[in-house]
Amino acid sequence: MFSIISEHIQQYETIIIHRHVRPDPDALGSQLGFKALIKQAFPEKKVYAVGEEEPSLAFFGKMDTIEDDVYKGALVIVCDTANTERISDQRYKLGEVVIKFDHHPNEEPYGDLVYVDTTVSSTSELVIAFTEVARVFKLTEEVAFLLYGGIVGDTGRFRFRNTTADTLRRTATLLETGFDSNAFYRNLYKRSLNMVRLEGYVLQNFEVIQEKVGVIKLTAEQLHRFGVTANESSLLVNCFADVEGLEAWAFFVEESETKIRCRLRSKSVSINEIAKRHAGGGHPVAAGATAYSWEETDVITTELVEACT
Template sequence: MLSKIMALIKAHQRIYIYRHVNPDPDAIGTQAGLVRMLRLSFPEKQIFSVGSPSSSLAWISEEMSVTNLPTVNDLVIVVDCANQARINGPLPVAPTIKIDHHPNLDPYGKEVNWVEDDVSSCAELIYKLYQTDSSELVFDLQVANDLYAGIVGDTVDFSTADTTSETFTTAAALRRLGVDVATISHQVTAINLRTSRLFGFVLNNLEVDQNGLACIIIPQGVLKSYAIAWGEEDAVVSLPGKLEEVEMWLMFIESPEGNYRVHIRSKKIPIDGIARQFNGGGHPLASGTYVDSLEEIEALIQATYQTLVGKPISELNK
């Protein structure tokens, strides 16, 4: 499979690399790292990053979007995106290669679907690609920085259940190349004063029931009152999980368009099936989707409650 990926890369003069909407450090780091590695390795080729800019992750890469879109003669690679519907940016041709670490429920890559859902981050896969053909692929400190940011972001500083010994081996290899691990870890986890006030809002308004299900709705009015730009609110998503009493949590964040971005998280029980019920997806313990109304919010809460407790809310008091 990796040989086929390399053959496709060598065979195309123009390569477009996409990632998912609402990017996290792994999406941006993987995309930026792969783009730079291919540019260094094949300077005669044109390599493009596609997607909407992310102000909160500009420290990884600000290079996004293109004027000329891919044609059937170009190579399209999508990284860190489980579902084709979540690919960010205009996509006039079908993706040729999918590189991902989420459950492969939507194998949209026409030629290759390289998916390893037991790997902690997509950035790890890009380093594995480099290792398999290090004689032809060029790797420098900036590529290492990009991939390390992706690993730290998706493992939440190496604390998630899918952080493996291979994760640490990859991180160690990147560190030997000169990665400033302290600076990158700080950048991934740092918050500003405006965001710190949102932390306070979440802790003051989070509803936690006796079974360990936590829920909160964050309206656009709250984000605007704290001058939080869309995307900056991601910093609070992991906060409920720090509470001992919480086993699962749902965070509904109103978007500028009026619908709600939903973060579904769990400490032990898989919840990706819930996300798929509502046209979303993700990892077993960290998934997400979008809903359009308060009625859908209630339905999602009901489904999550049933997953946690084993029976519907309506039967709890019988």
């Protein structure tokens, strides 16, 4: 399949790369890394990365603004996105051929070509695996910076159990390019005063239920008071993860009057089935969902407690 994807990239003059809404480091790293990889190999091609901007991760790079007619006859690659509902910029359907390139469970195999590998740590690692087969594509410092960022994000700085020997070997190939990993970390962990104060609030106010499940609920009013957006707050999802005894935790953030973003994590208990029951999905130990009332978040919390029992 890697060879087929490579052939399509070489065939098309216009390539448009998408990823999921509310992007995290892996979404942006794989998307922009793929773009840089293609441009390095084929500088004459028109390659675009589209979707909403995420200010807290602006150091990864900027998104392109394109008109609808650019999609005519174009190849579309969708990175790091399990289902069509979560694709940022729904114009992906306007392309001639759509490729799904992902590491999440393949619950919705959309697109004309589908390559999904759940054994890799991240879609960014999958891009590296692609270069191991499609050797026309070379890892440069720019590409390495972006893919390294995606791997670091999805492995929690290589602490999560999705970090494999292959992950570390592939990361080593990125480091061999000589890119500045210190610059990456300086940008990733830079915190505004507002974010530091919100983190203090979260640490003082999260609840521990039955000594197993940690929960924090952030209302829109609280986010406004601290001057932090709902997307920015996602950087704090693991800030109380190391509390002794916690097996799972939930980060509930009000995005609007009718929608609450639910970020669910665990150390070993499978939680993605819980997320699926609440308009979401994801990995067994890292998933997301949407609740439509605070009462529904209480239901999710109860389900997490039951899963940990």
